[in-house]
Amino acid sequence: MYEFIRGPMVSISFMIFIIGLLYQAFKFFALTRKKELIFINLPFNPDKPPRKQWFQRVVEWFLSLRKRTVWRVHPVMTGITCIFHISLFITPLFLLGHNILLDEAWGMHFWSFPESFSDGLTWADLLCGAIFLFRRIFVRRVRVITTLYDYIVLLITVAPFLTGTFAYHQWFEYQTVIFLHIVAGEVMFIATPFTKLGHMLFFFFYRFFIGSEYSFGRGTRMW
Numbered sequence: 001m002y003e004f005i006r007g008p009m010v011s012i013s014f015m016i017f018i019i020g021l022l023y024q025a026f027k028f029f030a031l032t033r034k035k036e037l038i039f040i041n042l043p044f045n046p047d048k049p050p051r052k053q054w055f056q057r058v059v060e061w062f063l064s065l066r067k068r069t070v071w072r073v074h075p076v077m078t079g080i081t082c083i084f085h086i087s088l089f090i091t092p093l094f095l096l097g098h099n100i101l102l103d104e105a106w107g108m109h110f111w112s113f114p115e116s117f118s119d120g121l122t123w124a125d126l127l128c129g130a131i132f133l134f135r136r137i138f139v140r141r142v143r144v145i146t147t148l149y150d151y152i153v154l155l156i157t158v159a160p161f162l163t164g165t166f167a168y169h170q171w172f173e174y175q176t177v178i179f180l181h182i183v184a185g186e187v188m189f190i191a192t193p194f195t196k197l198g199h200m201l202f203f204f205f206y207r208f209f210i211g212s213e214y215s216f217g218r219g220t221r222m223w
Contacts, residue, residue, distance in 0.1 A: 005179065017189040017190065017192055020190075028209075081128070084124075084129065084132075087122070091121045096113070099112045126165065129158040132154060156197070159188070160181060162184075166181075
């Protein structure tokens with residue numbers, strides 16, 4: 001069982017992850033359509049604003065974005081969420097142990113963080129996950145919209161980091177912990193395209209393709 005989980009199951013879960021995300025991307029473009037462009041006659045060679053004025057406009061746009069988004073309403077939770085997502089993404093990618101396995105399997109690897117830094121990122125991720133769990137249990141406005149599904153998704157997200165911490169520090173029986181760590185990672189791969197975890201892809205689609213007050217631009221598609 002251990003050899004299957006560490007070998008073929010890794011490839012199977014990764015294939016499901018990639019194919020599932022491609023399928024969801026296809027559905028996104030199938031359910032949306034291109035915006036009708038309205039052309040406005042402008043001067044052929046309009047005067048370009050000075051560089052200083054252009055920079056000022058960028059700063060003003062960024063400040064206005066901060067004022068009309070969740071940054072203004074919940075700055076602390078927004079910061080915690082950013083830390084959680086950043087550590088969630090970069091820790092597995094630049095973890096020394098993962099890159100050693102990647103090099104052994106495919107002869108390639110990424111640059112790796114120092115192990116102590118990766119451990120700190122993992123603890124930061126676990127702390128953020130604990131805060132999310134606390135809010136879902138004890139903050140009424142969050143609790144009333146929380147279902148069992150939300151707890152399961154949070155567990156799927158945090159489990160690879162929790163078991164990875166146990167394995168790194170060699171707490172409990174190592175062979176069992178590393179087995180659970182691999183299984184947790186594979187479950188996360190498989191679940192991502194079909195659960196809320198898929199927002200790792202749709203965040204960028206919604207922000208860049210769908211025009212709204214939260215978009216990073218005007219958007220080129222609409223529902």
